[in-house]
Amino acid sequence: MKLIATDLDGTLLSKNHEISDANKEALKLASEQGVEIIVATGRSYSAAKIPLDKAGLNFPIICLNGGKIYNERAQLLNSAPLDKATCKKIKQICTAQHVYFEVFTNKATFSESREKFIQVMVDIMASAFPQLTREEVEAQAKNRFQDEEVEIIDNFDQLFDREDIDVYKILAFSLDDEVLEQVEQNLKDDASIAITSSGFSNLEFNHPKAQKGIAVKEFAAQLGIEMKDVMAIGDNFNDASMIEMAGYGVAMGNAAEAIKDMADFTTKTNHEDGVAHAIQTLLSKELS
CATH class of the missing domain: 3.30.1240.10 (Hypothetical Protein, Haloacid Dehalogenase-like Hydrolase; Chain: A; domain 2)
Structure with missing residues (x-):
């Protein structure tokens, strides 16, 4: 796997709207092993940065469901506003x-x-x-x-x-x-x-082009990464497009049943460090 795209609320964030130590360490481990990380959220950019900054993390961000894409230097890469x-x-x-x-x-x-x-x-x-x-x-x-x-x-x-x-x-x-x-x-x-x-x-x-799946695909293409080498993690219907398009779609344990049905794997809930569990499961498979 070359790229991991993760949702925030209900996925990477706990019920306290924070990133747990386990999730943080799993993301760092994947990054150290050469895996690109991007956050894909319905939040605005400034609101998405709050929990990331608190956890000491700095990743590219797809915000507003794909309405904007920023790199890790806070530079706007693309946008798709409504008419x-x-x-x-x-x-x-x-x-x-x-x-x-x-x-x-x-x-x-x-x-x-x-x-x-x-x-x-x-x-x-x-x-x-x-x-x-x-x-x-x-x-x-x-x-x-x-x-x-x-x-x-x-x-x-x-x-x-x-x-x-x-x-x-x-x-x-x-x-x-x-x-x-x-x-x-x-x-x-x-x-x-x-x-x-x-x-x-x-x-x-x-906007029809402002969808997480489309944004993840565009970001991956800029890095020369194909969607078959992408893992996408989410819990709700605004995550559906990236879970469907990714080579390895992951639904949270707290996800809507329809999201679980379309995913390749269902991890633990966001209260149980589900993102960390998904990353650890994936990395162990690739190392075995």
Whole structure:
């Protein structure tokens, strides 16, 4: 194996949004053995850097699901922004369905209301993690504003019309699956949009070229690496394209069942150092 691409949330990161020592050492070991490493995440670049910097790691980053590709020197290698008319269409449909959404741009992540955002996140996290107290849920929700550079805005159409703004991802949240399904049905036939999800409560909208699999393939090609020599690790549907395209696709133990079905191997969960287990398993196979 010549290249490992790993997702962050639900994959490389623990429930505390940190990289464990075991995962860190496994990545370092693979790198020392000549394997290239790249992170592929739905996060913005700045938010992706937070856990990497904390762990003392510096790798190239595919961010915003493939909307941007950066090398380890923080140089932008490629980008694929959404068309502005497409952004307005997504906004119109989400608004009509009363779905909260965020807009990820080259400047910041924009939200219509900090309070609405926090309430949405509290509701989602309380449903996903019933063992947490209300105080813990609220603390984690508010922490999102520290990870992402979120700015409050009251007119998205004006934002989309700005010449200095490029939109790379729109992220919609709802606890009502039927509402999200309706939003997806209204947009799924639009060839200018790629629709994925990084969790049970959201939809992610990107340019069709802004997909993790496409970005990993492009990055690998720049290094002269074929996809058969790539291992991709992930847990959710925005990881599907790279897991399918990689020569060795790995699903986390906590991954959606459909992701496990398409993977070549299912590792341990992100709370059990699943990335480290996958890397160790792969390296032991190649050394045997």
